[in-house]
Amino acid sequence: MAAHRKPRQQSPLGGQAVRAAATLALASAATATLFEGTGHADPRLTTAQVKAKVDRLYEEAEVATEKYNGAKEKADEARAAFDRLRDEAARRTERLNTARAGLGAAAAAQYRSGGLDPAVQLALTSDPDEYLERAALAEKAGDRQAAAVVAVRRELGAIRRLRGESEGRMTTLREHEAELRRQKAAVLGKLEAARTLLARLTAEERARYEAAVAAQSAGRATGAGGTGSATAAGSTASGSYAAPTGQTAGAPAARADRSASGSSGDRAPLATVSPAPDSRAAAAISFARAQLGKPYVWGATGPSAYDCSGLTQASWRAAGVSLPRTTYTQINAGRRVSRSELAPGDLVFFYSGISHVGLYIGGGQMIHAPRPGSPIRIAPIDEMPFAGATRVG
Template identity: 75%
Template sequence: MAAHRKPRQFPLSGQAVRTAATLALASAATATLFEGSGHAEPALTPAQVKAKVDQLYQEAEVATEKYNGAKEKADRARGSLDRLRDEAARRTDRLNEARDGLGSIATAQYRAGGLDPAVQLALTSDPEQYLERAALAEKAGERQAAAVASVHRELTGLRQLHTESAERLTELQGHEADLRRQKAAVQGKLTEARTLLARLTAEERARYEAATASGRTGGGSSASGDAAAVRADRGSLPRGPVSAPNSRAAQAIAFAQAQIGKPYVWGATGPSAYDCSGLTQASWRAAGVSLPRTTYTQINAGQRVSRSELAPGDLVFFYSGITHVGLYIGGGQMIHAPRPGAPVRIAPIDEMPFAGATRVT
């Protein structure tokens, strides 16, 4: 029977070892190269960075208006829930009072023995005394019936209030979840924009900020550029009151003029900062007119007008999704809160895609 032997292994020679090591290293380097190239961010030109940042700021404004809408709905649901809870507390107090009244009647009947009138008639030898007692018993019965009805009424009302409160709470929780989603979307877009801007050189960033300060593009801006833009905007304001079609429009414009230079902060409605719809809402509030919160609801807050019919005080809207709004002041100019990093300022309505206009009535 033949013996089973292990195959003989021949050690690699020095040259073979070196060749194998070279191949292994080359293979690893190649794999690393391909892996890195698959995940490396593509190089962007300054112009591409600027275009991408502008797009991100516009997307952030879309999310901001959705956030504003969700917040408005959440606030309404919260107010409704608070009113229902207040009414439930009042009904609970009335229920307790009704129960106390019913308990007093029951206690009085217990102390009086609770005898049926027919029994009392059989036991008394004085008919007049019986009639007097019977009349009192009838009144007590009426009071008891009224007390029972009051308890029943308050209990029924409380059940309805609890059902409505549960519905409002569910609605509120849904709006708050939407609020968190839109907030995360805004913050994500702004973070991505800041990351892209950080890839520009100091010289490229300076040119970009100078262009931003002059209103030729979007994005971040420098303090000196902002100050220069604000001085230019205030210097371009007309002397005396604006020629508006009515006093309320003039008041709205005067308020907006006073906000020039204040920062854009998404979701802000003043008095120290604004987003675009927050500024127009606050401006018309100063004139005694209540506007809804978002761009896509403000556009329906008055009479639609064409671009050729624009008058000072009209609301002007931009982009296909109605995601930006400004306050028209005449001469093809508006006051608006542009975007993060760019304060409230005067700008031509031609700098963004025009989507429509509304005259507040």
């Protein structure tokens, strides 16, 4: 049988040749992968490209912040409405229990009297005067008992209605809270992306970046007719950020900006502003000026930190005027005015999405809360794309 076996076919290459060929194949594959990876790797961004991306991320973060503010306002309203319904249901339940207790006492008294019908009991009374007196009392007791039954039925219906409304409010509240979480994640994602981009810069690149930001702000301030000192102050974006629950977290960045330019630089342009048209506008500007140097924190409404719409809302609240929470609603809170009609105290809005707001103080200047890493400061309204203005008060 062995004579019929097919002989083993020998490889045309020896063992060493096979190993050499395999080594060359692996090396070629690795080289191809290396070149392919290099070809598809993201090129290192220039300082100008980093600045453009960071600016866009901060703008997108502010859009998300205003959506967060709106969602929070709606969630707070839904929660307050739910709490009111719950409190009303508790009061109604207490009244229901009182009415039920009254009916129970009447039933117990009837049982103790032998369960006789009141008319039969009156008929067995021998004294006519006593009969008439008891008849009147029995009629009053019957009226009270009937009223108690009606009250119980009314409270039961009211409680059922309140419970139905409460369930609806709870559903609405959960929807708004889910939207709140989505917008919070969006804000944090944009800010983290900006921080990551800035963290990749070398010390030299970071210096160029900050110089570019300062030069851009100073150029716009000069173009607006201002001195530019206020704009350069605090304009370097450090990329630090904080959630609204930590409203003082941006304070170190704010102090760094102020120490770099001098606190007087924030206030210098106020000498060139126009007088406020009335006492309320003056009060709003005075409040905003007192906040200079405090940190921007997204979602914050004071007193230690603010976002842009939080600052304008608080400033006009100090003047006795209630503004809504977000930029999208504040722009409709008064009379629209053109750029040529601007007066101190007007709200000035920026970007096509109405995602930023400042308080106009005259002379082409405003007080605003710019973005993370930049404290509340005075800046020219030419610093951002102008979108509109509203006069309140």
